[in-house]
Amino acid sequence: MRAAVVVFPGSNCDTDVVTGLQTVLGIAVDRLWHKQTHFDAAYDLVVLPGGFSYGDYLRCGAIAAHSPIMAEVKRHVERGGYLLGICNGFQILTEAGLLPGGLRGNAGLQFICRDVALQVANRNSPFTCALPNADLTLPIAHHDGNYLIDDDGLKRLQDQDQIALTYTTPVNGSVANIAGVLSANKRVLGLMPHPERAVDQAVGNTDGREIFLSLQTTIGA
Amino acid sequence: MSKPVATQAAIVATDEAPTYSPQVLRGLGLKVDEYEKIVELLGRAPNFTELAVFGALWSEHCSYKSSKKYLKTLPTTAPWVIQGPGENAGVIDLGDGLAAVFKIESHNHPSFIEPYQGSATGVGGILRDVFTMGARPIALLNALRFGDPSHAKTRSLMAGVVAGIGGYGNCVGVPTVGGECQFHACYNGNNLVNAMAVGIAQADKIFYAKAAGIGNPVVYVGAKTGRDGVHGATMASAAFSASEQASRPTVQVGDPFKEKLLIEACLELMNEDAIIAIQDMGAAGLTSSACEMASKGGIGIRLDLSAVPLREADLQPYEIMLSESQERMLMVLKPEATARAQAIFAKWDLDAVVVGSLIAEPVLEMQWHGESAGVIPIAALVDEAPQYDRPVAALASPSQQLVTLTKPVAILPALQQLLASPNLASKRWIWQQYDRHVGVNSLSDSGAATASDAAVVRVTGTRKALAMATDCNPFYGAADPYIGGAQAVVESWRNLVASGAKPLALTNNLNFGNPEKPEIMAQIKAAVTGIGDAARALDYPVVSGNVSLYNDTDGVGIYPTPVIGGVGLLADYNQRLSMALTQSGLSLIQLGSGDNSWLGRSQYLMTVEGQEAGAPPSVDFAAERQVGELVLALNRQQRLAACHDISDGGLLVALAEMWLTGAGTDATTSLPLNVQLNPDLPASDAGFWFGEDQARYLVATLHPDQVLAAAAEAGVPALLLGQTTAVAAAAGATAGEMVGKLTLPDGQSITRAALQTAHEAWLPAYMQG
């Protein structure tokens, strides 16, 4: 499996994702620069990491969604590649139209950093197939994780099994407590929780490992 | 100094010697006698730009003119100290080629005027002090003080300050891992916002401000210059009056996005052999950074102010020199490396401009569109800044009056009341707004089972971890400033020990009122003496710091608040100690002191009795050291399951905090935990349960006999208090029926849920308004 993490100006979880993928999967992980207009078609997985790309100015993820690399990210998806957007990466994916819906300010109007309990709504996706049959606990850290989608869109998500993860109790005002959304072909996942922050026993939580391991199960070593 | 040399450069408007009214001088933060000294040093009257430069560098903020006499007495060296005070931040050796770089700094006045931007730029400034030295910032901490919760401004100030700290730290991607927050009416007109940053560098790749190499280019990197905080440094040195609050200078606005780009670009450039000297533009902006680099190098600097990138075209030279626009760096580069540097800055979308060069004559030479805008000998600005030996009043002798309790003692209601009081209530509402996890090295997390007295952050790629804590008890300092200073040092030392770390060094933030008042100078003198004595006794030197004076509104000054930021090292992060009780069968033992009685200036006295009275507890450095070393030894022998220092609130509050942290369940069985206190303890002695005697730790252990024996051998008093037990799993009991309880010696008990509610509810309810 070949993986790369995109670095936007203001990304701040890029190193954590690189380290997390390396330690859990034992693979080399490349970094891609946002000004690149092309990257190697051999990447199986591309990750848009968390952070504050472009300072979250205008709207979270809006400017990054228009950066040079995104046209190639779209081609990667068209090629059938896997794409994971974490936190700000999820925001970029919705702004870029690669996932439906949008993310607006938390209902409580505050940044929230804490562990949340998550239900796995779809256990068959490339990102969730290796998850144990139980709820997950993952950390969140965001100000704009309030997932918004209209009724028709929500119905489509439900009908096509595109909801990957939901908060077990309301956290930020998200419609249907949605924490993570899949594309129709299930090869793109955006989620607000940070799996890369829960892969190391030293920090007291390893629930994020199985998300990465699911990808390895799907794609192969 | 030698007489200033006449320079060949023409001075703007020298036809007639300018004169300045006392109002103009005051506007620049200068007194009339200081002006006279400037004229004497220059041998002529300064032009306005020159005068403004003097005003900025001679401000209290930049020159420490009131406090330097006392700061000089602090211990600043140890074999592991690489750099003490005087640079952007202190540097200590962590072994294996690594160093920790850290400092604390205040943004009190700006945060009172504009709480969000004031606190945000405070975080930005302290981060720059750390990465300027070549360190990647790995942790942020803070120390906050607000006015009485009932005061009209407290809620909005706190909301803004917390949002600002989070807004900046979260965006730059440095975890905010620790801090403290207290309330008191003495802060009604002067809140305190002290921010601490800690970074990791290669010990042999520390960058300094010392300029060298005549002709080398001086490069300006980062944000454009605007009128932000013009006179900010002098504002930070002037007491407020309520009516003056309308005439606000332009507020400094932070851009954490730009800061993030600066961090990455500077650290990338530092990997190249390109930088000779580097300095961030903090208080007094370009003036301070240019003069500091020149002064340290014993060299001069020529600045072309017309080359400085401006946000507004009409800025005047003095405004350019004084601007405190954020996210700007000044560096001296090796000429052959400038192209490589430009490429790195361009990669990160940063503007870098050559704004000057180093010159042999040790002067600050300012040019403006081809003409001289002023020439000042560097020594006159830096070395000749006034040093005041301000009048010091005799300290009122600390009150020795015995505390008289006026209300009947009821232990459990008092515990609930204390845990719900503003100063002891859970600060979850605050820390939940800070990204504490980015970097995936935060090994202790607030509120979680991993929580520790100090924040523990792993050093990437090693077994090492740093422990960090900020501490001060202003209620002690108000009664006895010497104890206030000394106790802040020992409490930070204890917090590091309680996390399993060996304390190495500290940074201090001295927050006081108006130093022109002899009674305030007396506080400063006593508190600094206390800090120095404690730091010497504990081999815990001061490596950096900041002084914030004039925290005084309409003649009312704050309590002496000497905040200590401590840093310690865990050689192996698996030695870290948490404060949470996470298993049944633990014995609870108090180590140290043995004389649980001191209620003077305690939280119990303030909260339950409504009294601020008596003397604070005394501080015994030898006893602190003895019990601290015992705790570290027991931890090395893996005898301890949890540890918490006993400080404000006393023993029972410490015990409740350990029980309330984490899930409150046995980690193996998930059954709720009870805490059972031994029946032979005094059941209703307020001093025993809530006294704030120092040099004490509360430890939990599976090996009580060994711990008691080790304490006896070390000559440390030890007291077995009780045990944790698991709630019996009764057949058919629902989770709601299986509740953990705390049972006092007399059999009275309270549920964990009741205490949890009391502890957690106050702050969110208060912020809801």
Added chain:
Amino acid sequence: MRKATIIVRPKAGILDPQSQTIERQVQQSGVHGIESLHLGKIFELVIGDDVTESALAALAQDLLANPVMEDFEITLS
């Protein structure tokens, strides 16, 4: 009923990182000739006849704008 529009924008001269960042992106967007960009907020109010402009100004001063950092402009129609 009348309509009041209150525009709140960062004070001239104050650092406005958000506008600068968007401006940079806009200038790279391929649309040439964009000199500058400033982001503000618009408040649209439907008001009764007895609401005076000075009352709106007071509202803007106290609540809708942060006078430390923002200016406002009121249009009545």
